[in-house]
Amino acid sequence: MLSNPKYVREQIREISDADLWSSLDLSRAGLEAVRSHVDAGTYNDAAAAWGSYWSAKRQPLYVTLTDHLMLDTDLLMGLGEFRIAMERSPEEGDSLLARAGMILHNAFIPWGDSVIRFGDTVDFNREIGQSGKYGFHYWFWSRPLIMSAVLTGDQKYQAKFDQLFNWWYEQRNSIMGFYPELNVVYYELGLGTRNRMFIENYMLPYRDRTTETHRRMMKTMLAAGRWLYQLERWEGYRPGNWQIHGSYMLTQIALVFPEFREAGEWLRMGLQRMSEHLESDFFPDGGHSERCPRNYTMATYLGFRNLAYLLEAYGVRKDLSEKIRASMGRTIDWWLTMLTPTGEIPAINDSHRGLFPTVILRDGAEFFHKPQAYPVMRQLLGTAVGGVDSLPSYTSRHMPASGFTVMRTDWSPDALYLSMNYGPAAGFHTHFDMLDFECYAYGKPLAVDAGLGLTYDDPLYQSWYRSSRAHNMVVVNDSNIVREGTEGKNVQWGSTQTVDYFAASHSGYDRFGVRQRRHIVFVKPSYWFMLDELSTAVSEDTLSWYLHSPQRLTPNRNGFVSEGDTGISILPAGQEFTTRTGTGWAASTTVRKPGKTEEIGWIRFDQVSVRGSIRRFAILLEPFRDKSTLRSADRVSDRHYVVTSPGQTDHLYITGGAYADDTLQTDGACAVIRIPDAGVARFTVINGRYLTYRGQMLWNSLEPASGEGEFTPQDMGEK
Numbered sequence: 001m002l003s004n005p006k007y008v009r010e011q012i013r014e015i016s017d018a019d020l021w022s023s024l025d026l027s028r029a030g031l032e033a034v035r036s037h038v039d040a041g042t043y044n045d046a047a048a049a050w051g052s053y054w055s056a057k058r059q060p061l062y063v064t065l066t067d068h069l070m071l072d073t074d075l076l077m078g079l080g081e082f083r084i085a086m087e088r089s090p091e092e093g094d095s096l097l098a099r100a101g102m103i104l105h106n107a108f109i110p111w112g113d114s115v116i117r118f119g120d121t122v123d124f125n126r127e128i129g130q131s132g133k134y135g136f137h138y139w140f141w142s143r144p145l146i147m148s149a150v151l152t153g154d155q156k157y158q159a160k161f162d163q164l165f166n167w168w169y170e171q172r173n174s175i176m177g178f179y180p181e182l183n184v185v186y187y188e189l190g191l192g193t194r195n196r197m198f199i200e201n202y203m204l205p206y207r208d209r210t211t212e213t214h215r216r217m218m219k220t221m222l223a224a225g226r227w228l229y230q231l232e233r234w235e236g237y238r239p240g241n242w243q244i245h246g247s248y249m250l251t252q253i254a255l256v257f258p259e260f261r262e263a264g265e266w267l268r269m270g271l272q273r274m275s276e277h278l279e280s281d282f283f284p285d286g287g288h289s290e291r292c293p294r295n296y297t298m299a300t301y302l303g304f305r306n307l308a309y310l311l312e313a314y315g316v317r318k319d320l321s322e323k324i325r326a327s328m329g330r331t332i333d334w335w336l337t338m339l340t341p342t343g344e345i346p347a348i349n350d351s352h353r354g355l356f357p358t359v360i361l362r363d364g365a366e367f368f369h370k371p372q373a374y375p376v377m378r379q380l381l382g383t384a385v386g387g388v389d390s391l392p393s394y395t396s397r398h399m400p401a402s403g404f405t406v407m408r409t410d411w412s413p414d415a416l417y418l419s420m421n422y423g424p425a426a427g428f429h430t431h432f433d434m435l436d437f438e439c440y441a442y443g444k445p446l447a448v449d450a451g452l453g454l455t456y457d458d459p460l461y462q463s464w465y466r467s468s469r470a471h472n473m474v475v476v477n478d479s480n481i482v483r484e485g486t487e488g489k490n491v492q493w494g495s496t497q498t499v500d501y502f503a504a505s506h507s508g509y510d511r512f513g514v515r516q517r518r519h520i521v522f523v524k525p526s527y528w529f530m531l532d533e534l535s536t537a538v539s540e541d542t543l544s545w546y547l548h549s550p551q552r553l554t555p556n557r558n559g560f561v562s563e564g565d566t567g568i569s570i571l572p573a574g575q576e577f578t579t580r581t582g583t584g585w586a587a588s589t590t591v592r593k594p595g596k597t598e599e600i601g602w603i604r605f606d607q608v609s610v611r612g613s614i615r616r617f618a619i620l621l622e623p624f625r626d627k628s629t630l631r632s633a634d635r636v637s638d639r640h641y642v643v644t645s646p647g648q649t650d651h652l653y654i655t656g657g658a659y660a661d662d663t664l665q666t667d668g669a670c671a672v673i674r675i676p677d678a679g680v681a682r683f684t685v686i687n688g689r690y691l692t693y694r695g696q697m698l699w700n701s702l703e704p705a706s707g708e709g710e711f712t713p714q715d716m717g718e719k
Contacts, residue, residue, distance in 0.1 A: 513537025
């Protein structure tokens with residue numbers, strides 16, 4: 001039907017009064033006056049009667065709470081609950097009142113962070129960027145009016161909203177977009193988001209609402225319901241966040257306006273699609289299929305959280321609301337895992353960085369019964385919530401379903417933390433990254449990915465932010481990997497009290513004949529050792545190991561080190577590389593607000609491929625608080641590396657399988673032998689059945705397993 005111009009024109013874009021009133025089930029109680037006027041053909045009087053009915057109608061009243069007016073932090077709640085939340089956060093109340101005051105004078109932030117000042121009226125066809133034009137018509141900027149009306153009871157805010165709505169309605173069919181296939185007004189994201197604000201404002205009691213506004217609002221809701229229904233019905237299930245927004249709104253319109261004859265079918269279709277997304281869009285570990293840790297994970301999570309709220313408020317589909325409550329809490333656990341010691345979520349793929357909203361975690365702890373969120377919030381976000389609940393039982397966590405793994409020492413702000421990204425491509429929100437990482441320690445970001453930028457209109461979005469060289473990974477010839485179809489393969493993971501080990505391969509540079517395998521050994525609580533092995537089929541390709549850091553890095557030995565007393569040492573183990581340095585833009589770690597960007601430095605180690613060989617980058621990553629105790633790193637062989645610190649020597653065997661030399665034999669993927677200058681030595685084996693050191697059997701297992709223990713070497717002479 002959406003391909004039928006006549007249907008779209010007459011049933012959606014230009015709904016007549018006769019069609020509007022015939023679309024209602026006028027046999028419902030309370031609509032007698034409306035029916036009488038419709039039968040008489042006096043449609044203006046019918047609209048006035050509808051306004052009286054609407055004002056008297058008993059229905060749930062709710063409003064959206066946001067985190068400092070940020071996009072996609074919307075939490076539905078009752079009006080009283082909202083006022084209590086604002087009392088707890090008076091500075092946020094002051095902020096939204098100030099923003100609402102600007103809107104009263106036709107000045108607001110339609111998209112991004114730029115204030116646009118309109119004249120006596122608002123031009124809804126104003127050009128503010130390609131994505132900005134569409135974002136403008138999401139109407140997120142209007143929320144302060146609704147929130148201020150609830151907070152103060154002053155109806156001037158509703159009067160302004162109605163004025164803006166009527167201006168928009170009069171202009172809606174003449175608004176031009178940049179993409180022929182996406183009408184600015186009638187497309188899924190616009191309808192799925194804009195109508196949230198329309199509904200919330202329309203539900204608030206307002207004595208001076210005009211008859212024309214009632215009529216236009218009903219036509220707007222009818223048009224949205226029809227358009228969304230046809231789309232969701234005929235296109236079937238589609239992965240990604242767009243359809244969640246559309247199906248959620250189709251459901252909400254049906255619940256708020258059951259008077260429409262079509263509402264029952266809208267509700268059925270909306271809930272069918274939402275149920276399909278609940279089953280298919282989230283990994284078992286709680287991560288979202290689009291693999292954007294903040295932006296689209298949060299938007300889709302909140303779609304289901306708010307859907308559960310609506311179903312319970314309207315007394316509909318208790319079974320589905322219970323299913324949501326039983327399953328979506330996994331995303332809270334996933335966020336807790338990914339949360340950095342500074343309280344941020346990594347800016348991976350099309351995701352912003354920034355302090356994670358405490359309001360989301362607090363609500364999740366209550367809504368989905370996740371009390372472990374409370375102590376994490378106290379530790380990392382400084383929020384005084386909860387009681388004596390215990391921290392999560394894990395620190396490091398392997399999440400192969402969503403393609404993320406986190407190595408962490410503890411839950412303190414000073415913890416050492418490294419997250420790895422190795423999951424599949426997830427549509428156009430995916431960057432050209434693979435086996436990339438972010439690293440934090442001692443309260444500072446040490447290595448970060450670029451993230452999204454401010455918006456998709458950022459001129460560097462395609463050329464830089466998405467590029468492989470903007471990520472902490474190995475890049476061939478400074479070109480992008482082939483991302484579609486590329487993900488971490490032959491993934492290995494093992495963890496003990498003292499060592500975490502991760503390894504994975506990818507073939508994103510097959511066109512150059514290059515295959516990569518990255519090994520990361522976390523020797524807790526001190527350092528990471530990273531070994532990248534690149535099998536090369538041709539000669540003269542440039543292989544570049546990139547690291548991007550907000551720290552100022554300077555040359556040190558054959559690597560780099562942060563300036564200042566706290567930072568990171570980046571030290572090749574027994575290798576000399578050509579090095580380069582530069583700067584690039586990244587999601588800000590200084591101003592920790594989503595969407596902020598800053599220019600940071602990068603370093604890279606280069607070597608040249610040799611046909612038929614394996615080229616290696618063996619790099620020690622050591623966070624420090626005292627440069628005088630920095631470790632050294634040396635290579636004994638391609639599989640055996642030595643990390644030396646005052647008082648002890650660590651032997652790292654990164655075997656990838658069976659290994660034997662004159663000293664050590666194992667079938668583990670990794671083994672670490674720590675020899676102190678004095679005292680008892682320690683061993684760790686990852687995913688092995690045996691480990692022998694200098695003739696001593698240290699580990700013996702019927703099945704591959706990870707373990708550790710103490711031993712006394714027969715010969716303490718080796719360091």
